[in-house]
Amino acid sequence: KKQIIAVPSPIRKLSEWTDFLNNIPSGKVIVNKKITGCGATTLFLKAKIPLILCAHRSNLLSCKANADFHKNEVHLFKDADDMGTDALAKNMSKLHDYLNMCDNSFKPMCPKILVTADSLHHVIDVLETRKELDKYNAVSDEMQCIFTDAAFKGDTVLNYLQSLGRINNVIFLSATPYLENYLDEIP
Numbered sequence: 655k656k657q658i659i660a661v662p663s664p665i666r667k668l669s670e671w672t673d674f675l676n677n678i679p680s681g682k683v684i685v686n687k688k689i690t691g692c693g694a695t696t697l698f699l700k701a702k703i704p705l706i707l708c709a710h711r712s713n714l715l716s717c718k719a720n721a722d723f724h725k726n727e728v729h730l731f732k733d734a735d736d737m738g739t740d741a742l743a744k745n746m747s748k749l750h751d752y753l754n755m756c757d758n759s760f761k762p763m764c765p766k767i768l769v770t771a772d773s774l775h776h777v778i779d780v781l782e783t784r785k786e787l788d789k790y791n792a793v794s795d796e797m798q799c800i801f802t803d804a805a806f807k808g809d810t811v812l813n814y815l816q817s818l819g820r821i822n823n824v825i826f827l828s829a830t831p832y833l834e835n836y837l838d839e840i841p
Contacts, residue, residue: 657679659674659677659678667696668694668696668697669694669696669697669700671697674697675697675701675703678825680822680823681822681823681824682818682823682824682826683823683824683825683826684797684825684826684828685825685826685827685828686828694793694827695707695718695793695795695827696723696724698791698793698825699718699724699727699728699766700723701764702764703764703791704764704765704766704786704789704790704791705764705765705766705767705790705791705792705793706767706769706774706777706790706791706792706793706821707728707766707767707768707769707792707793707795708769708770708771708774708792708793708794708795708814708818709768709770709771709794709795709796710770710771710796711770711796712732712770714795714796715730715768715769715770716730718768719768724766727763727766728766728767728768729748729749729752729753729765729766729767729768730768730769731745731748731749731767731768731769731773731776731777732745732773742776745776746776746779746780749767749777749780750780750784752765752767753765753780753784753786765790771794771810771811771814772807772810772813772814774814774817774818775813775817778817778820778821782820787820787821788822790821791821791823791824791825792818792821792823792824792825793824793825793827794818794824794825794826794827795827795828796827796828797826797827797828
């Protein structure tokens with residue numbers, strides 16, 4: 655089901671449109687931001703919704719986490735699968751600490767977790783342990799990488815899609831999505 659959402663004038667970036675999130679249906683949704691081009695991840699990171707921002711490239715997430723307007727407001731989950739179980743346990747403990755800080759700080763923060771596609775299942779495990787997964791929305795940034803990465807990392811992409819399936823509201827976001835006749839074939 656395709657729905658065109660007209661961007662009101664004079665908005666040039668999605669982050670300028672304060673009512674944008676009220677126009678997105680719930681469930682699994684593809685947002686083609688080709689027209690507006692930029693500002694979507696900033697909009698989601700600034701919105702007052704608990705969020706998991708997923709990307710296929712760690713550099714993209716590191717840039718977002720270190721940007722002045724996101725610094726100290728987001729948690730970058732670094733997977734340590736290649737470093738051993740101790741490092742992974744430490745990273746999961748840091749995520750718990752961040753979530754506790756969001757809940758218990760003097761000025762409660764809305765949690766924003768940045769994670770690569772291959773580490774999403776770890777974040778979901780932590781949120782399910784805390785019985786908090788249902789309150790989160792996920793944004794799969796640069797969703798076209800699902801297709802381009804599948805040829806090289808098929809198991810990783812399949813695990814990623816299965817992990818996203820455990821989240822009620824997922825926005826697949828891209829300024830360069832695949833052709834519509836391909837997207838129409840995806841459940």
